[in-house]
Amino acid sequence: MFDDIQSTSCQELDILSVQMLKIDNTVILSEICLADFWGGLKKQYDHIADIRLGLICLSCAAMFALGSFLLAGLVCQSLGQYDYYDEYYIPSAPLEGVSSPTCAQECECPISFPTAMYCNGRNLKFIPIVPSGIKYLYLQNNLIEEIKAGVFDNVTDLRWLVLDNNKITSDKIQAGTIDKLGSLEKLYFSHNQLTKPPGPLSKSLDELKLISNELSSFPANTLSGMENLTTLHLSKNKLTTESITGAFKSLKSLVLLDVSENKLKKLPSGVPASLLMLYADNNEIDSIPGGYLAKLPALQYLRVSHNKLVDSGISAGVFNVSSLLELDLSFNKLKTIPEINESLEHLYLQVNEINKFDLTNICKFSSPVNYSRLRTLRLDGNNLTHSSMPDDTANCLRQASEIIFD
Numbered sequence: 545m546f547d548d549i550q551s552t553s554c555q556e557l558d559i560l561s562v563q564m565l566k567i568d569n570t571v572i573l574s575e576i577c578l579a580d581f582w583g584g585l586k587k588q589y590d591h592i593a594d595i596r597l598g599l600i601c602l603s604c605a606a607m608f609a610l611g612s613f614l615l616a617g618l619v620c621q622s623l624g625q626y627d628y629y630d631e632y633y634i635p636s637a638p639l640e641g642v643s644s645p646t647c648a649q650e651c652e653c654p655i656s657f658p659t660a661m662y663c664n665g666r667n668l669k670f671i672p673i674v675p676s677g678i679k680y681l682y683l684q685n686n687l688i689e690e691i692k693a694g695v696f697d698n699v700t701d702l703r704w705l706v707l708d709n710n711k712i713t714s715d716k717i718q719a720g721t722i723d724k725l726g727s728l729e730k731l732y733f734s735h736n737q738l739t740k741p742p743g744p745l746s747k748s749l750d751e752l753k754l755i756s757n758e759l760s761s762f763p764a765n766t767l768s769g770m771e772n773l774t775t776l777h778l779s780k781n782k783l784t785t786e787s788i789t790g791a792f793k794s795l796k797s798l799v800l801l802d803v804s805e806n807k808l809k810k811l812p813s814g815v816p817a818s819l820l821m822l823y824a825d826n827n828e829i830d831s832i833p834g835g836y837l838a839k840l841p842a843l844q845y846l847r848v849s850h851n852k853l854v855d856s857g858i859s860a861g862v863f864n865v866s867s868l869l870e871l872d873l874s875f876n877k878l879k880t881i882p883e884i885n886e887s888l889e890h891l892y893l894q895v896n897e898i899n900k901f902d903l904t905n906i907c908k909f910s911s912p913v914n915y916s917r918l919r920t921l922r923l924d925g926n927n928l929t930h931s932s933m934p935d936d937t938a939n940c941l942r943q944a945s946e947i948i949f950d
Contacts, residue, residue, distance in 0.1 A: 648672035664706070671695045674702075684708040684732070690716030701727045708753075712736045733757070734777070741766045749773050750797075756780040764790035771796045779804040779823070788812055803827070804847070811836060811848070821845040825872070831857030837865045847872040849892065855879050863888075874922065881905045886916050894948070895925035901932040907940035916940050921947045 647653030650672050651663035660680040663672065668686040676698040688710040696702060702725050713736075722731075728746040734755035741754060743766055750772045759781035767773060774797050778788075783806040792798065793814040800821040803812055808827040815822065819840050829851040836859075837843060844867055853876035863871055864885045871884065872892040879897045883905040901923075906916050918941055929949055941947065 644675075646675040646677070648674065653678070674699045678702065680704040682706045683710070686710050688712055691718060691721045693718040693720040696721055696724055700724050703727060704730045704732075706730075706732045707736065708732050709735045712738065714739045714742070717742050729772075745770070747772070751775040753777040754781070755802075759783055760787060762788050762791050764793075767791060768794050770794065773797060774799045776800065777802045779806070781806050783807060785810045785812075790814055792816060815840060817841055819843055823847045824851070826850040828852055830854065832859060832862050834859030834862055837862060837868065841865075841867055843867055844869045846870070849874040849876070851876055853878060858882050874925075886914070889917055890920040891918055892920075892922045893926065894922040897926065898923065899927040901928055901934060901937075903934045903937060903940055907936075910936055910939040915942050916944075918944050919946070920944070924948045924950050 642655050643651075644653035644655060644658060647661060648663070650666060650668060651661050653661045653675075657680075659678060660682070661674060661678045662682045663686070664682045665685040668683070668688055671683060671688060671691060673695055674681060678699050679702055681699070681702060681704065684706045685708070688707070689712060691712065697720075705722070705725065705728060712733075722728075722742050723744050726746050727748055729748055730751045731742075731745065731749060732751075732753045733742065734753050734757070736757055738754065738757040738759060740759065740761050740763070745752070745766070747769050749770055752767075752773065752775070755777050756779075759778065760783065762778070762783060767776075771794070773795050776792075776795070776798060777800075779802045783803065785808050788803070788808075791814070792801065792812060793816070795816050796818060798816050798818055800823075801812070801815065801819060802821075802823040804823045804825040804827070806827055808824060808829055810829060811822070811824055811832060817840060820842055822840070822843060822845070825847050826849070829848060830853060832848070832853070837846070843865070846863075846868060847870075849872045853873060855878055858878070861883050864883050866885050866887045868885060868888055870890040870892075871888060872890075873882070874892045874894045874896070876896050878893065880900060881893065881898060881902050884891060886907065906918065907914065921941065921944055926949075932949075
């Protein structure tokens with residue numbers, strides 16, 4: 545299966561196409577093809593000699609098989625729903641017993657991976673001096689509270705910096721540290737105690753993860769000039785609509801933006817047209833203005849579950865855009881099925897207050913060539929039953945494999 549994915553182009557499978565395998569009508573596996581992902585991985589992970597790519601989604605856990613370790617995927621679908629890990633699995637050093645003589649004594653620098661230094665899970669309270677030549681630095685799962693000046697002086701060309709699961713606060717990041725890393729491509733800084741983003745950050749960054757911090761401010765110039773940034777995770781913080789105003793306008797390559805589990809009352813403004821996935825679950829969003837999605841011609845995945853959406857806050861036709869493949873409006877206060885485009889494939893409306901199955905909002909009319917491409921439709925937790933479906937439902941929803949009412 546994975547060999548087939550590796551040898552098949554995303555153009556052949558469609559960008560982020562999802563192929564479902566079922567046993568007894570239960571989705572057990574999804575294979576997801578990210579556009580140009582395979583080629584990008586070979587470039588980004590050039591310190592690994594043999595890369596094998598695979599993606600398994602099982603019990604709502606997405607993991608990429610990547611040589612000797614697994615990389616959690618961005619998107620996962622199972623039983624009509626989805627989930628994804630907010631952390632990448634970063635391996636411990638290979639069990640070689642031999643480390644480079646220049647390596648910090650608290651860490652390991654395997655001879656087989658001379659550009660990597662593994663300092664993860666060692667109860668460190670400080671960052672050791674990093675020797676020259678290191679490009680991949682793993683410091684996650686420690687007790688680090690501060691980043692002192694000078695620790696990165698020998699590695700200003702560092703590419704990866706992983707600081708997840710420490711105790712670092714914004715006021716303990718000294719000048720002349722992260723701001724000196726001009727070649728940094730990936731910065732993982734989740735599960736710390738940051739109240740504002742670190743910076744200034746490298747213009748070379750393509751991925752930034754600041755999940756589960758205490759971010760309440762995000763200055764508009766934080767990401768200025770980061771034209772390579774494709775993935776931005778800001779979930780599980782304290783960000784408001786006002787605090788992120790103007791923060792994303794210069795991100796010409798952004799593909800995924802995750803602002804779920806914050807305090808937003810509106811979807812973020814100024815989002816670049818390149819965006820493919822927008823996750824804004826678990827906020828306080830009560831409306832979506834007309835034309836919002838029309839400004840995002842590449843958007844395929846929109847998740848706004850667990851918010852405060854009501855019918856009056858949904859502008860007419862706002863979701864009727866041909867690019868959208870997945871729309872999640874579950875756990876809101878909608879009373880009607882919103883108007884969607886016939887190209888939509890997955891619609892999640894469970895746990896709302898819907899009491900009428902308005903088929904015209906799904907299919908304007910049905911014919912041999914006019915019908916909905918919906919494959920998944922969830923309506924459980926509403927005031928609807930199978931008997932609520934109009935007579936022409938089967939013709940309109942001829943491609944649906946799952947329609948759930950209860």
